[in-house]
Amino acid sequence: MAALLKRSASLLRAGALQKHGVLTKQALCLFSTNMRMFTNKISVEMDGTTGVAVLTMKSPPVNSLSLDFLTEFTISLEKLEMDKACRGVILTSALPRVFSAGLDITEMCGKSAEHYAAFWRAVQEFWLKLYTSNMVTVAAINGSCPAGGCLMALVCDYRVMADDPKFSIGLNETKLGIVAPFWFKDTMTNTIGNRETEKALQLGYMYSPADALKVGLVDQLASADKVETVASTVMSEWLAIPDHARHLTKSMMRKPTRDRLVTHRDADITSFVNFVTKDSIQKSLQMYLESLKQRKR
Numbered sequence: 475m476a477a478l479l480k481r482s483a484s485l486l487r488a489g490a491l492q493k494h495g496v497l498t499k500q501a502l503c504l505f506s507t508n509m510r511m512f513t514n515k516i517s518v519e520m521d522g523t524t525g526v527a528v529l530t531m532k533s534p535p536v537n538s539l540s541l542d543f544l545t546e547f548t549i550s551l552e553k554l555e556m557d558k559a560c561r562g563v564i565l566t567s568a569l570p571r572v573f574s575a576g577l578d579i580t581e582m583c584g585k586s587a588e589h590y591a592a593f594w595r596a597v598q599e600f601w602l603k604l605y606t607s608n609m610v611t612v613a614a615i616n617g618s619c620p621a622g623g624c625l626m627a628l629v630c631d632y633r634v635m636a637d638d639p640k641f642s643i644g645l646n647e648t649k650l651g652i653v654a655p656f657w658f659k660d661t662m663t664n665t666i667g668n669r670e671t672e673k674a675l676q677l678g679y680m681y682s683p684a685d686a687l688k689v690g691l692v693d694q695l696a697s698a699d700k701v702e703t704v705a706s707t708v709m710s711e712w713l714a715i716p717d718h719a720r721h722l723t724k725s726m727m728r729k730p731t732r733d734r735l736v737t738h739r740d741a742d743i744t745s746f747v748n749f750v751t752k753d754s755i756q757k758s759l760q761m762y763l764e765s766l767k768q769r770k771r
């Protein structure tokens with residue numbers, strides 16, 4: 475501790491930890507320690523020196539976003555948000571080949587209307603927390619990333635994807651016979667524009683990493699073993715900007731999209747429940763799940 479204080483004091487004297495005469499959060503981080511947090515489906519490691527946390531999804535087989543997963547994710551994110559030492563979070567997966575398979579389809583099949591409503595509220599909460607985070611968020615996409623997995627990456631500030639043609643990313647909802655809600659659509663439109671989104675959503679298009687880069691769905695490609703390292707480098711570039719200015723700019727950019735969901739939140743839940751309880755939609759989802767299982771045989 476004494477050594478840490480001594481180092482901080484000398485850095486402060488050198489002005490390295492001050493911006494505009496104000497002690498930066500980075501400086502304050504020097505006084506905090508590394509932190510680890512584990513839940514069943516997520517692990518978080520916070521480096522107290524850099525102020526960067528790595529949130530790793532570890533819910534086999536495919537990191538699907540079940541109600542439990544979403545709850546654990548949102549709580550972990552809230553804890554980081556409240557930790558003044560944490561300035562950025564990198565999202566990644568511990569699973570080989572899959573970043574996240576998106577919403578857990580079993581949560582949308584054969585359950586009660588009350589369950590669907592609770593599930594959808596959790597999906598909204600997850601989106602709202604990540605979309606409006608004060609922290610810099612970088613997705614280190616080290617595997618396939620359909621539907622809700624793609625949404626998770628899209629709400630981050632920056633996306634680095636593994637350059638492996640076996641992986642793909644996109645909002646493929648129509649291929650399941652379902653419809654991406656307006657806030658999924660808004661998130662994609664804000665990233666790749668209206669025309670590309672119109673095609674991508676109608677066709678349920680899954681982009682290869684190279685095509686995703688071409689349309690701006692991801693920002694950068696890296697070899698699979700370098701994705702997290704590149705994400706860390708990007709993070710340091712973003713953290714070089716004073717937090718308050720960056721965050722106010724992010725809020726200004728994202729507020730209209732965030733407000734739209736907040737205003738229509740209950741109506742959106744009703745719409746989801748009405749949609750997903752239709753016999754035809756239940757049939758489509760059951761058939762899709764079955765086709766996933768058949769693929770292995």
Ligand SMILES: CCCCC/C=C\C/C=C\CCC/C=C/C(=O)SCCNC(=O)CCNC(=O)[C@H](O)C(C)(C)COP(=O)(O)OP(=O)(O)OC[C@H]1O[C@@H](n2cnc3c(N)ncnc32)[C@H](O)[C@@H]1OP(=O)(O)O
Pocket residue numbers: 535536538571572574575576577578579580618620621622623646647650652653654655745746749750763766767769770
């Ligand atoms: C105008 C009216 C508008 C109304 C609109 C209102 C509301 C909107 C309504 C609905 C909106 C819903 C939005 C939905 C979003 C979603 O995210 S849906 C989920 C979409 N996800 C997918 O399509 C991914 C499917 N999975 C895969 O493609 C592959 O599994 C993979 C991710 C590429 C990984 O491949 P691989 O490693 O080969 O693994 P397997 O395919 O063998 O899978 C292993 C097991 O995992 C099961 N599984 C896979 N994905 C899911 C999932 N998303 N949910 C649940 N389970 C999943 C798969 O069945 C295997 O299970 P078994 O081991 O066979 O038991």
